[in-house]
Ligand SMILES: Nc1ncnc2c1ncn2[C@@H]1O[C@H](COP(=O)(O)OP(=O)(O)OP(=O)(O)O)[C@@H](O)[C@H]1O
Ligand SMILES: CC(C)(CO)[C@@H](O)C(=O)[O-]
C-alpha cells in the first residue's frame with residue numbers, strides 16, 4: 001500500500017475483527033534481522049505490517065542517502081515469505097509534502113554517541129517514526145537492539161508523547177562470524193568484510209575484560225587500539241548505562257558497550273549487554 005488512507009482502512013478492518021497489529025518500520029534492503037522483527041511481531045500480534053521508507057530526513061548531507069540500497073520487489077517477496085500481512089511503502093512526496101514543517105526532538109538520549117556523530121539523525125528518525133506510529137495505529141512496534149540508541153530514543157518519544165503503541169526491542173541477529181546483519185554490510189569489499197568480523201569480537205573482548213574486573217577506561221582504550229590496528233576507525237567505543245546511556249565506570253546497574261566504526265566508506269554500529277557484577 002502506498003497511502004496512509006489505505007493503510008488505516010486495513011488496520012481498522014483488522015481491529016474491528018478483534019485482531020491485534022504489530023508494525024515493523026524499516027528502510028528496506030531486507031535481511032534476516034528484519035525478518036526476525038517480523039517473527040517477533042507475530043509472537044505478539046495477529047497481524048504484522050512492515051514499512052519500507054528510506055527516510056531522507058535522517059541522513060546527513062554527506063551520508064549515503066542516494067546510494068542506500070533500494071530493492072522493493074525483493075523486499076516484498078521476503079516479507080510475503082515471512083507471512084507479513086501488509087507492506088506500506090509510501091512515496092517521499094506523500095511523507096513530506098510541500099509545507100511540511102514539524103520535527104520531533106528527543107533531548108538527552110540523542111545528545112551523544114551516534115547523535116554526536118550524525119547531527120540531526122535522531123530528529124529525522126523520531127519525526128518519521130512518530131508519523132509511522134500515528135499512521136499505523138498498531139498495538140506494538142518492533143525495533144532491533146542493533147540500533148540500541150534508536151530503540152531507547154523511540155521508547156522515550158512514545159512515552160513522552162502518550163503514543164499508545166508499545167515499543168518492543170528485538171535481539172540482534174548476527175552472521176556466523178558474529179558481525180551484526182545490516183543493510184550497509186553490502187557496501188563492504190571482500191577484504192573489508194573479512195576484517196569486519198573483528199568488530200564484534202573486539203566488543204566481546206572488552207565486555208569480558210570489564211566483567212573480569214579490568215578498569216573500564218583501560219578496557220575501552222584497548223578495544224579502540226585493537227580496532228584501529230585492524231583498520232576499523234572508531235567514532236566511539238563507550239560503556240553506558242543500559243537505560244539512560246549515561247557514562248558508567250562500574251557495573252552496579254545493567255550497562256551496554258556501544259561502538260561505531262568506519263571501514264573505508266562504510267560506517268558500522270554494534271552494541272552488547274554487560275551484565276551487572
Ligand atoms: N541484525 C539485526 N538484528 C535485529 N534487528 C535489526 C538488525 N539489523 C537491523 N535491524 C532492525 O531493523 C529495523 C530497520 O533497520 P534498517 O532498515 O535501518 O536496517 P539496517 O540493516 O539496520 O540498515 P542500516 O545499514 O541502515 O543500519 C531497525 O529497527 C533495526 O534496528
Ligand atoms: C526506524 C527507521 C525505519 C526510521 O526510518 C530507521 O531508522 C531504521 O531502519 O532503523
Ligand code: BAL
Nearest residue numbers: 027058059121147150
Ligand atoms: N540506523 C538505522 C538507520 C540509519 O542508519 O539511518
